[in-house]
Amino acid sequence: MRFSKELSRISKLDRYVRPDKVQGAIKLDSNENFALDRGFIAAVAKDAAKRVDLREYPIDELEELYAKLAEYAGVSEKYVGVGSGSDQIIELLLTTLAVNGARATVFVPTFSYFINRCELHGILVDRVPLDGDFELDAAMFALRAKKADLVYLCSPNNPTGGQIPRKIAAGIIDELDDKLILVDEAYADFAGYSLAKLATKRENVIVLRTLSKAFGLAGARVGYMVTNEKLASVFNSTIQTPYPVSTLSLAIASSVLERSVHVAKTVEAVKSERERVAKRLARIAGIRVFRSDANFLLIEAGRKYRTIADTLEKRGIVVKLLGNVAGHPGCMRVTIGTRRTNSKFVECVEEVVA
Ligand SMILES: Cc1ncc(COP(=O)(O)O)c(C=O)c1O
Numbered sequence: 062m063r064f065s066k067e068l069s070r071i072s073k074l075d076r077y078v079r080p081d082k083v084q085g086a087i088k089l090d091s092n093e094n095f096a097l098d099r100g101f102i103a104a105v106a107k108d109a110a111k112r113v114d115l116r117e118y119p120i121d122e123l124e125e126l127y128a129k130l131a132e133y134a135g136v137s138e139k140y141v142g143v144g145s146g147s148d149q150i151i152e153l154l155l156t157t158l159a160v161n162g163a164r165a166t167v168f169v170p171t172f173s174y175f176i177n178r179c180e181l182h183g184i185l186v187d188r189v190p191l192d193g194d195f196e197l198d199a200a201m202f203a204l205r206a207k208k209a210d211l212v213y214l215c216s217p218n219n220p221t222g223g224q225i226p227r228k229i230a231a232g233i234i235d236e237l238d239d240k241l242i243l244v245d246e247a248y249a250d251f252a253g254y255s256l257a258k259l260a261t262k263r264e265n266v267i268v269l270r271t272l273s274k275a276f277g278l279a280g281a282r283v284g285y286m287v288t289n290e291k292l293a294s295v296f297n298s299t300i301q302t303p304y305p306v307s308t309l310s311l312a313i314a315s316s317v318l319e320r321s322v323h324v325a326k327t328v329e330a331v332k333s334e335r336e337r338v339a340k341r342l343a344r345i346a347g348i349r350v351f352r353s354d355a356n357f358l359l360i361e362a363g364r365k366y367r368t369i370a371d372t373l374e375k376r377g378i379v380v381k382l383l384g385n386v387a388g389h390p391g392c393m394r395v396t397i398g399t400r401r402t403n404s405k406f407v408e409c410v411e412e413v414v415a
Contacts, residue, residue, distance in 0.1 A: 075177050086377040089396040089406060092219070092248070092357050096327040096334075096399055097277035102317070109312035118304050122311035129318040130285050134270070140261040140287050142296040145305045147247055147271040147284030151175060154267065155182050157300050158241055159211045166206035167213045168197055170220060170387050172245060175213050184211065190387060195221040195351055195359075199229045203236045211241045216256075217248040220383060220394045222353025224252045231259065234266060242266045248355035250275035250328055251335075257287040264289055274356060275328050276317050281310040331356050335397045341407050345414050349389075357396045359386070365414050366391025372413050378406055 080090050088095070113122065123143065131138040144150035151174070159165065161183040167176060169188040179186045187209060189202045195218075206212045214233070217224040225233075234242055234256075246268055249255045260266040267288040273279040283306055286296070306314075317324065339358055342350045349361040362369050370382055370393070381394040397403060 071181060074180050075173070077174070077177070080379070080381075083377065083379055086379045087398070087402045087405060088379050089398055089402065090379045090381040090394075091279070092274055092355070092394075092396045093279045094275055094277040094327060094331065094356065095396075095402065096331050097324065101320075101323070102277050102313075105316045105320070106309075106313050109309060109316055113308045113312050115308055117308070119306065119308040119311050122308050122315065123304075123306070125315045126283075126306075126311045126318075129315045133318055133321055134255070134257045134285075134287050136257055136261050136287055139290045140293050142286045142288070142293050142301065143306060144284045144286070144301060146273060146282040147245070147269045147286075148174060149282075149305065150269055150284050150286050151243070151245075152178055153296075153300050154241075154243065155179060155184065155211075159184050163210040164208065165211040165213060166202070166209040167215075168202055168218075170195075170218075171213070171215045172219045172247075175215070175243075175245070191218075191221065193388075195223055195387075197225055197229065199225075199233055203233050206233070206237050206240060209240060211243070212237055213243050213245065215245045215247075217246075217252045217353070217355040219248065219355070220357075220381070220386065220392075221351055221359050222248075222355045222357060223351065224249075224254075224354035227254045227256075230256060234259070234263065238263070238265060240265060244268045247271045247274055248357075251332055251356045252354035260287050261289055264292075267292065272314050272317065276314075276321075276324055277327075278310075278314060278317060281313050282306065283310055283314040328356075330400075331397050334400060334403050338395075338397060338403050338407055342410065345411060347414060348410065357394050359383075359392060359394050360410075361386075361389045362391040362393060362410075364391065366393070369393070369410055369413050372409055373406070376405070376409055378402075378409060380406070 127138045131141050164185045165179050166187045189205050257268045260268040269286050271284040339350045351359045383392040386392040
């Protein structure tokens, strides 16, 4: 039976491991925005719950969200698509625009979900390594990508944190004008630039964004994309399912976008904390911190990795333990949270290494 052969192939692929939920822990493992007050999001959700009628399918709320997202991204609504998290948009694009046997070029390390979904769908993945400082050799990348159908640029990159300089990213896009290019900007709100406007003018570029990070709505599952008018229209009318996001999530998302000035303040706080934490960690012997344009830091702890990991666990601080990342031993990815939680993390590392 064909399906059992396929099931057997799929069962051997990398599986998604959901992070453990440790009660009462300081959660610094999934790059959510805890600088945004829980009460703020709860109040918005309560208000949204009062406004919507869950007996109806979400129609007006979707239209309202397109408008709010377009305004935030600085583009017209006709360039915007919405999904149940950017995860779902990636999944849909891979299953419709990249056929089985297609080839994708990515640089590594990068967002493992993207690679895993390609492998699930039989898309061959060419991995171009970043250099020792996790910088991209753009010429080599473009050369390799010429053999691909699909190109994935994570900007800023997860788990390294760095954003490819704008000129370099634009140069790669110029060279690869016959490839489908997905620019994953899940963390762009914390970074220097977005290619959303550029994507509206190209036939082959899709910028993926999300409200899960800066906007504090990981639980609401709202992602969006910005691309040219034709692709956006086909995505919304044919590729996307009719009602991918619940009325409640749509209404919450629109309300939080209305309060984007408040969100931006928390983003600025996270960015300044990111620099403070990076500076303090860089002073610790044996610890290396990589440049980040996102709301997290990648730290190479080398031989101190196990001791730091054990101590963090004892103190109820949960970070993403990655181990060896592209030859860098003992790496962990740490979300930048509030000043208090960030300080707890740094103090723990300082104490262990002293
Ligand atoms: C680079 C990147 N893209 C996309 C996502 C998925 O975000 P969403 O919650 O919108 O599915 C994440 C989440 O961690 C991410 O790190």
